[in-house]
Amino acid sequence: MKIRTLLSILFILFAFGGEPLGAQRPAQGPLRKSPSNPRWFTDGSGKAVFLAGSHVWWNLQDNNLLMIKGGDPPPVFDYAGYLDFLERNHHNFFRLWRWELTKWTGRQWSQLYPEKELKYCQPHPWIRSGPGVAQDGKPRFDLTRFQPGYFERLRSRVRAAGERGIYVSIMLFEGWGAQFLKDAWNYHPFNLSNNINGIDADRTGYYLVQKTGMGRKILAAQEAYVRQVVDAVNDLDNVLYEICNEAGPYSTAWQYHLINYVKEYEASKPKQHPVGMTFQYRGGLNSTLFEGPADWVSPNPGSAKENYRENPSPDTHGKVVVSDTDHLWGHTGGDAVWVWKSFTRGLNALLMEDMPPSPTWQDSAREAMGQARRYAEKIDLAAMAPAGELSTTGYCLTAPGREYIVFQPGNPGIFSLDLEKVSGQCAVEWFSVISGTTSVGADITGGGRHTFSTPFGGPAVLYLKCKPGK
Helix, strand or coil, rough: CHHHHHHHHHHHHHCCCCCCCCCCCCCCCCCEEECCCCCCCECCCEEEECEEEEEEECCEEEEEECCCCCCCCCCCCCCCHHHHHHHHHHCCCEEEECCCCCCCCCCCCCCCCCCCCEEEEEEEEEEEEEEEEEECEEEEEEEEECCCCHHHHHHEEEHHHCCCCCEEEEEEEEEEHHHCCCCCHCCCCCCHHEECCCCCCHHHHHCCCCHHHHHHHHHHHHHHHHHHHHHCCCCCCCCCEEEEECHHHHHHHHHHHHHHHHHHHHHHCCCCEEEEECCCCCCCCCHHHHHHCCCCCEECCCCCCCCCCCCCCCCCCCCCEEEEHHHCCCCCCCCCHHHHHHHHHHCCEEECCCCCCCCHHHHHHHHHHHHHHHHHHHCCCCHHHEEEEHHHCEEEEEEEECEEEEEEEECEEEEEEECCCCCCEEEEEECCCCCCEEEEEEEEEEEEEEEEEEECCCCEEEEECCCCCC
């Protein structure tokens, strides 16, 4: 079977399901932390935005990962179909992946990703002009000359997403591959053998701020690339930036520097966008994210107290937190219960997809992100904050006295909720996470603690909309 045919079949399987496409208004922005409730972004109108969506490794550059067999050139990704899939599932956010390597040998993750397979990736930000041949057999890069087609693709993909109401986090650098993929650095543009500019980095030194002559030369080339990215998309409203995916803790000073560099460079431009820092793998600390200059962060599971898998911490330390399965499980975890726990603890949710026929955990997480986002759009999210102490479930998002969203993770479905601050009556709505259906309960009168019993089995959401008493 030809590679392109296989990719098309897999994408149909991947995108099947969800609701019919509906009209989406373009993404409004740029996003910024809400001044009144900095756990959420606001689009500038005062409306808070809950970010939720799925990302895949090939949504910017074409590559042949996982079930897609090796071959050069790699198959072309159906990006329009990917956006259709996001719309069907009512998603509004994804990471736009960048791979720095041109070629590598597959890592032994599973039988689907055998060691012997070569992987290829294109396009890249710089022109391959030579003279001389790089280690992948193609002309060497000229790191002073940018490839227009790469930045045209970047801009067109971000813009197309924005037209559908979807926000995009542009990944500027990628650190996991350089650390962990076999023979990876042999095929990096900043390897001396692969460029004509005399730039000679290494798999970890590339992610450092160095004061040597070579270190300054490397950083200058990186900053030039960052400026080119910002110039390509600065006028778009749906942009966020992520400095680097999973470089190790050695990269802290470098990432802090580039966060500030992006902010300083955008300060003189028409628009300023949020800049994020995601978990440093392996050995990073969540405190490094929360103490740094980033606007948003993606932590790892953390301690038992703040376990973002099972018991997410509601303390965001003044950052917008995007809880991403990539940094919590890799591509082996995350489900509907995780999504609703995250949302009712005041966090955004992001799922790393595999794209081939996916296990149930992914299907339920996809659906739950769209479900939670619909509730985020019907409530006054800018006024909502987690208050788990009000409910015996431990999961409650509320604007006290006015609105409550309570998540009951499982059975038995009996729990209580403190409605002391409610002076009038509340309309009652139940939502079944499993079936995706709602039902209306009898109105209740506020004051004191109330006991509720879910009208169906399994995970459930209680939504109360309350009116003040006379």
